[in-house]
Amino acid sequence: MILMDDPKQHLLNVAGQKFAEKGFDATNVREITEAAGMNVASVNYHFGSKEELYLETVRHAARMCEQITPMPTWEEGVPAEQRLREYIRSFLTRLLREDVPTWHRKLIMREVAEPRPGGCEVFVHSFVKPSFELLQGILRDLTPPGTPLETLHLIGSSIVGQVLHYHHARNVLKLLFSAEEFQRLQIDRLTDHIWRFSLGAIRSLCPRKSKGEGR
Amino acid sequence: MILMDDPKQHLLNVAGQKFAEKGFDATNVREITEAAGMNVASVNYHFGSKEELYLETVRHAARMCEQITPMPTWEEGVPAEQRLREYIRSFLTRLLREDVPTWHRKLIMREVAEPRPGGCEVFVHSFVKPSFELLQGILRDLTPPGTPLETLHLIGSSIVGQVLHYHHARNVLKLLFSAEEFQRLQIDRLTDHIWRFSLGAIRSLCPRKSKGEGR
DNA sequence: CTTGCATTCAAACAAATGTTTGATACGATA
């Protein structure tokens, strides 16, 4: 039998995997409990209902996602260009790294794409918003002082959109590109491309700031 | 009663709306047939099964999506910059326009994000691939002759990612931005931003081509 | 009218699914 020092935690983990794989509706409690080696009734005993179990997995995933790959922080004086690069890398790492339980981010992306009442709003405010505001701070330093907030939001969306594309469209990209080319789309390469693409775009959109060095 | 000259077509339309809204698993046939004002058995009579009805709605949506907002074509001599702009606008229009049955694109995006056996592959090859190759052609004209294919693919993904972001993240953007700002994110504004952002990025990534005019 | 065919319908069916129940086992405490 698997290690089961905390059966409730074990059940949560198995359920998280299943929900991330197939979604809430397509996963039934018997499938979960069988995979966990536990009884059907354990779901309702430990969590009250399937719905509540699901919400618990989402909350757990959000906590873990933040904990395992925390958003980067910098001390005073790190140039905005470098911060942007590390932000992109950190974001991509959250989405694409394979060495860590993969169900956390899958579940979260699923929840973001199709929010379930009670699952998404709290997550957006506790996780997405701080991350997006961190990016806004970087962009403020990369653009002239008077740049309107809406422009910053548009630029931010362009960057985030590029990153997320490699998660959302992974099935399609696999069909569009050759197997070898798809294989090559690793974090390093994508970070480099998105960073250079976005930095070039920003510099072209906004008149250069005085302080930065030419590249 | 609603116009029902072709009951099978009517059923397909209602089913498409429901599937696009809530997905395959979360939609049951009674919900569909009641909304269509028809009997439960009509699904199996006309389509054989719920599964086959679903696949039919996906195929129908793909056909309609292409028909209503066809990919733009240009005669010889139209500058690549302008073609890129019209490509982006056409893409955004497919995703965001409100004046046309909205379920087609919703269903397709859902199918792309989470392919169901037999529904996605054919769609990618008949719809996504030609669209992506059209973009590749534009990008070839915007970059120096020797630019590697992989670079073109990365740039293309960056552009497509930006566009799709406003579909995928619509729920999150609604929470991140103020209601008024979200309202302002219309096709015109987004086209302009993504076009200028991407064009600036391309020009910065690749040494300028000789032929284009400065902007 | 009658025959034949396509369609619609209410009802029933069988399987799946979330949940509840009541019994049982276990472990700590007195």
Add this chain to the structure above:
DNA sequence: TATCGTATCAAACATTTGTTTGAATGCAAG
């Protein structure tokens, strides 16, 4: 040992859900 609270289990329950059935209906051709 007796008692209490926790946890697990097989079984049952009540719904939901996709599908089938067989009768009824409408309509066009013979």
